[in-house]
Amino acid sequence: MKKAKRIIVWFRKDLRLHDNEALTKAIENGEEVIPVYVFNEEELMGQTPYQFQKTGPFRAQFLLESVAHLRSALRQKGIDLIIRKGKPEEEVYKLVKEIDASYVYANMERTHDEVLVQNALEKNLWSLGLEILFFRGKMLYYTQDLPFPIAHSPDAFSSFRKEVERFIPIRKPLAEPISFSSWSIDIEVGALPSLKELGHDAINRDKRADLWFKGGEENALLRLHTYFGPKRHLDSFAETRYDLKGLNAASRLSPWLALGCLSPKYVYAELKKYENKYKNNKSTQTFLSELLWRDHYRLMGKKYKDKIFEKGGIRGQETKKLEEDQAAFKDWINGKTESDLINACMLQLKHTGFLSHKGRQLVSSYLVNDLKISWRMGAIYFQHILIDYDICSNWVNWNVVGGVGPDTKEDRYLNMENQVKRFDNKGEYRALWLGSVCS
Numbered sequence: 001m002k003k004a005k006r007i008i009v010w011f012r013k014d015l016r017l018h019d020n021e022a023l024t025k026a027i028e029n030g031e032e033v034i035p036v037y038v039f040n041e042e043e044l045m046g047q048t049p050y051q052f053q054k055t056g057p058f059r060a061q062f063l064l065e066s067v068a069h070l071r072s073a074l075r076q077k078g079i080d081l082i083i084r085k086g087k088p089e090e091e092v093y094k095l096v097k098e099i100d101a102s103y104v105y106a107n108m109e110r111t112h113d114e115v116l117v118q119n120a121l122e123k124n125l126w127s128l129g130l131e132i133l134f135f136r137g138k139m140l141y142y143t144q145d146l147p148f149p150i151a152h153s154p155d156a157f158s159s160f161r162k163e164v165e166r167f168i169p170i171r172k173p174l175a176e177p178i179s180f181s182s183w184s185i186d187i188e189v190g191a192l193p194s195l196k197e198l199g200h201d202a203i204n205r206d207k208r209a210d211l212w213f214k215g216g217e218e219n220a221l222l223r224l225h226t227y228f229g230p231k232r233h234l235d236s237f238a239e240t241r242y243d244l245k246g247l248n249a250a251s252r253l254s255p256w257l258a259l260g261c262l263s264p265k266y267v268y269a270e271l272k273k274y275e276n277k278y279k280n281n282k283s284t285q286t287f288l289s290e291l292l293w294r295d296h297y298r299l300m301g302k303k304y305k306d307k308i309f310e311k312g313g314i315r316g317q318e319t320k321k322l323e324e325d326q327a328a329f330k331d332w333i334n335g336k337t338e339s340d341l342i343n344a345c346m347l348q349l350k351h352t353g354f355l356s357h358k359g360r361q362l363v364s365s366y367l368v369n370d371l372k373i374s375w376r377m378g379a380i381y382f383q384h385i386l387i388d389y390d391i392c393s394n395w396v397n398w399n400v401v402g403g404v405g406p407d408t409k410e411d412r413y414l415n416m417e418n419q420v421k422r423f424d425n426k427g428e429y430r431a432l433w434l435g436s437v438c439s
Helices: 021-029 041-045 057-077 088-099 112-126 157-164 217-227 233-240 254-259 264-278 282-309 326-333 340-352 357-370 375-385 391-401 416-423 428-433
Strands: 004-011 030-040 082-086 103-107 132-135
Touching: 004 021, 004 088, 021 030, 021 103, 021 132, 030 041, 030 057, 030 088, 057 217, 057 254, 082 088, 088 112, 103 112, 112 132, 112 282, 157 282, 217 233, 217 254, 217 264, 233 282, 264 282, 282 391, 326 340, 326 357, 326 375, 340 357, 340 416, 340 428, 357 375, 357 391, 357 416, 375 391
Parallel strands: 004 030, 004 103, 030 082, 103 132
Antiparallel strands: none
16 A cells, blocks of 8 residues: 555644554554644633633643643654644644645544534545544543444443443553654744743642642653552552542542543553552552543543533433522632632632542532532533543533433432541641632
């Protein structure tokens, strides 16, 4: 088969060299590989209905660091990363014409805004007689390997896990490319924008944070190998994963997984190595369960599509009487509710862009079940503030809290008095975040 002259690899939420199917296939099928990243102005700087940007400062900074690292890694392999800012469907299209590319390769996204961009770019390329080829890399499992079509994916996690875990093998991660063929084109590669250009002031690190996340594949692998390393932090995962604080209470890999700096298949392969070295235990099984939850949420997003964003959610019908109380919502965001535990959690989130799994359960339950505020307002705020915002995980989780999720058994109310006794009985977490607040 004759190789294509030039293939553009459009990086999206797959900012890594390891286990990157689009990149690997481009190297196999093209004479020259042209990596491109477009800072999507609508995704980054578009406004929500509640007076804040879709992408807040913490994730914007993490993204900048991740793209900078990707460019550095590619340069070490002999090529560069072309950077543009604007609408991806226009910027990639212009590059295709400018360099006379044969194809565009990209890893596929499945949710509303991302699909609109994909479709618009595809339409633009058709006008040139060209096409975009999509690949996969977000999940542990390839959808073609699953024992059911997406439309029949089980709504209950327990059923999903039972159907896939025993019978469907997880593919091995693809190797990182060794080097690339040099380009024969002369093109402006473009500069990395500043945080200010993305609409945010510089971030001051809050010293109360257990871990200050820094973007990029190298930092992702460092964190993974530290957590899975000889100190065996993973061994305590089952007991500590619901702790409100603690550097190694959980893996803290979610920001890198969300942005694709880290492949879930690679994490799984390292988990298997860990089990072979130190033995399979309750914590390794619990950790695997969390990886499977990510796949389950993504399948729910694929199956129910735009319904996950609507008031009636996946069930198509509201089950709780919720309001859009702007004043109470603002107090929740700023940690000014009647619950000290909720206030501590919300201040951590506001000043770091991160909150533990248990903290997220607490604040979401409080917003919906105590304040009676629309779950969609909480989901949109999380979209803005979270450094590890993942579309499907975020919105399906909030569907569950709002009583409109896929599994009726998941509905639950968290009593704050009981939660304080269980998770902050000595008040250490509240004391940490309700003391002097960094400006």
